[in-house]
Amino acid sequence: MAAAVSALENGAKKVVILEKLGYLGGSTNVSGGALNAVDDKRQKAQGIEDSVQKFYESTMKGGHNVGNPELVKYLTDNAYPTVEWMEKEGVVFRDKIGAATGSLGQRSHYGKKPAGYAYTSAFENKLKEFGDHVVVLTETPASKLIMDKSGRVIGVSGLHAGKQPVTVMAPSVILATGGFGANVKFRQEVNTGVWKEVTLDNRIGTTNINKAAQGDGLKLAKSAHADIIGLSDIQLxxxxxxxxxxxxxxxxxxxxxxxxxxxxxxxxxxxxxxxxxxxxxxxxxxxxxxxxxxxxxxxxxxxxxxxxxxxxxxxxxxxxxxxxxxxxxxxxxxxxxxxxxxxxxxxxxxxxxxxxxxxxxxxxxxxxxxxxxxxxxxxxxxxxxVHHTMGGVRIDTLARALDKDGKPVPGLYAAGEVTGGIHGANRLGGNAIADVFTFGRQAGASAAQQK
Ligand SMILES: Cc1cc2nc3c(=O)[nH]c(=O)nc-3n(C[C@H](O)[C@H](O)[C@H](O)COP(=O)(O)OP(=O)(O)OC[C@H]3O[C@@H](n4cnc5c(N)ncnc54)[C@H](O)[C@@H]3O)c2cc1C
Incomplete structure (x- = not known):
């Protein structure tokens, strides 16, 4: 939703959202809503000493120093401007700054409305303001990216309500399908990182919405020859x-x-x-x-x-x-x-x-x-x-999906938990929501301007 709003604000004439579930919001909706950002105004009022440099360092260190420094810098530099943007879009934040579990700092913002709903409800309302410029197709899992002969992504197709084929041709496609924490088979296959000594089978539950967090976006990205990185880094x-x-x-x-x-x-x-x-x-x-x-x-x-x-x-x-x-x-x-x-x-x-x-x-x-x-x-x-999957589609700071050689896959963008490289081997609490909105906003702008 953040990418859609940003795309429309950056010149896109029409945005079509394909959503697998019967409603929008995914994990963001059910999240605790903690969003990390260095915020001079609110943190100072509480006597919290912080800096963007500290935020950068704790994100790198917390991620075992394997995160992509450029992406981490982009995240930590832009998290607060993103908070301001979200406020402009209708999100109301609490003044009190807290600390999400494992946030390694006191910079977690929370919405006034409960949890992640504070954000998803604001963005859903915002989308409505764009009227006919937005089409939301719920119960419509995307199952295929359409490419031209040159390898450019030119559209996406799927099935609405299990029976009606849907094809959307578009100059840009943004993957924002979330993680794969609920895909028990796949998470076991790739679990060679921090949790290799633990079998991540059904005996371990997940915080995620089962049907949503299956890693569909990874398959789509792979089909367009995007590089997939860091899958072994799963968060409990x-x-x-x-x-x-x-x-x-x-x-x-x-x-x-x-x-x-x-x-x-x-x-x-x-x-x-x-x-x-x-x-x-x-x-x-x-x-x-x-x-x-x-x-x-x-x-x-x-x-x-x-x-x-x-x-x-x-x-x-x-x-x-x-x-x-x-x-x-x-x-x-x-x-x-x-x-x-x-x-x-x-x-x-x-x-x-x-x-x-x-x-x-x-x-x-x-x-x-x-x-x-x-x-x-x-x-x-x-x-x-099982909570979060740190690996996913390789992107740059413009949220363009990259191939194995680090070159952008034309027409394809990605943001949020479907991407990899930002959180290293261990994400800080409160950094996913910051990531989703910061890179979602950038993905929308890049896609609209076909960067
Ligand atoms: C219970 C819980 C609490 C959390 N609390 C916090 C917190 O306080 N702070 C924090 O930073 N992080 C938190 N997280 C993590 C964070 O919420 C997620 O990483 C983040 O919301 C992911 O956002 P996203 O936009 O990438 O994916 P999502 O919000 O999950 O959205 C992805 C959407 O894509 C849809 N989708 C999937 N496949 C397809 C397909 N093939 N076609 C069409 N649509 C598809 C899904 O149905 C879903 O609606 C929490 C997570 C959970 C589960």
Whole structure:
């Protein structure tokens, strides 16, 4: 949708969107909505020190220094201009800047409306303003790119509602089909990177929409001889619900939440990168852990959180346990009370002494960090889940799809999780949404101007 809006603003007369599902928005819609950008205005107001250089360095380092420096620079330089563009398109951001899980910084923006819907709803409304210049075909998976004899992509075809053939001839085609995290067979085939020691079969769930995140765009790109890179870099996220892998209930994003194993102990710095967090979880008894938080995060059980859910709702669903004291919580989650109390005390020491590392490497660097002292306490059992796929179509900073020799495939552009090279071997929390809108905006402009 971002690419479509940008294309129309950059001179395209008509944009046709082919969407596999019955509605627009994909993973972006169900995402937590964290969007990283260095924002002098909001960060300064909160006393957060940051810079685009720091953002660049943490993105490179978090990605094990295998991301493409040019793409990372483009992302980190343009994330804030993208925030401003999104505001112009109707997105309303909260003033408060937070930290997504594994964001390695405090620069995550969130919409005022719940989660990713804050963005998709604004862009869907914006598209409506373009009237006849936009055609949205839902339930229409694209299955083939049409090419001329020279190898230029000149259109796309698919099947609407499983029966009606659709062919769209176009001077430019943008792939924005998302990742392949829900494609269990394919993710196992390519899993030779950070998770090679873990079998990513059905026993591990996914946070993604199953039908959407199948990697269709990779096949399409390949058919046009675009280069596909970094497929082995798959991301697991610690916020999975046992059994499904869906992200539900209290969330690992934000601060002042502890990872507690079945012995009642902390075992990792909660502010670590996602691969570090998940690797630590797999080493714990049953490969699971309790996410523990307290009144600090939920001072009012009736107030919706950033995902639009209240603690009251979560308690009613039954997966979140509540206790007034740590002794009671220890009983509820069946861990030794002395361990649980020691774990909280240790965190509180680090949280009260800004700049002092605890034994897991946790340092209170975030302006929200504070000791967790008061009940009620809340705990929820969590597991690692397949979340994001860092590899995909090789692109340049104009979002042009590139072939194996690094030359643009004429007529083909790509943006978002279908692309590779930006996030290296481990994406920072909050960088996908920044990527999707930054490169989506660029892809739309490039496609309209046939760069
Ligand atoms: C639960 C969850 C929470 C997340 N939270 C965050 C967060 O807070 N911050 C962050 O940075 N990242 C987050 N992420 C990751 C981020 O949301 C995704 O990486 C990002 O939204 C991908 O955007 P996209 O536009 O590339 O793909 P999507 O938003 O998934 O859109 C792709 C669309 O293409 C459609 N499609 C697929 N194949 C075809 C086809 N053949 N033909 C036509 N259409 C097709 C899909 O149906 C889908 O609608 C989260 C992801 C999930 C699942």
């Amino acid at each position: 996220h610690p916020n999975g619900t046992p059994g499904t892998g869906l992200m539900q209930d209290i969330a690992t994003s934000g601060r002042n939440r502890l990872f507690i194993n079945k012995n009642g102990d902390r075992f990792v710095s909660e502010s670590a990168a996602r691969d570090t967090l998940c690797k630590a979880i797999f080493k714990q008894p049953d490969g699971t852990y309790w996410l523990l938080m307290n009144k600090l995060r939920y001072p009012d059980e009736n107030k919706p959180d950033r995902m639009g859910v209240t603690m009251k709702d979560m308690l009613a669903l039954g997966r979140v346990k509540k206790a007034d004291t740590l002794d009671e919580m220890a009983k509820l989650i069946n861990v030794p009370a002395d361990h649980l109390k020691a774990a909280v005390a240790e965190y509180n020491k680090a949280a009260s002494n800004k700049g002092t590392k605890d034994k897991f490497g946790f340092v209170a660097t975030n302006t929200d960090d504070a000791p967790m002292t008061e009940g009620p306490w809340y705990a929820c059992l969590k597991v690692p889940t």
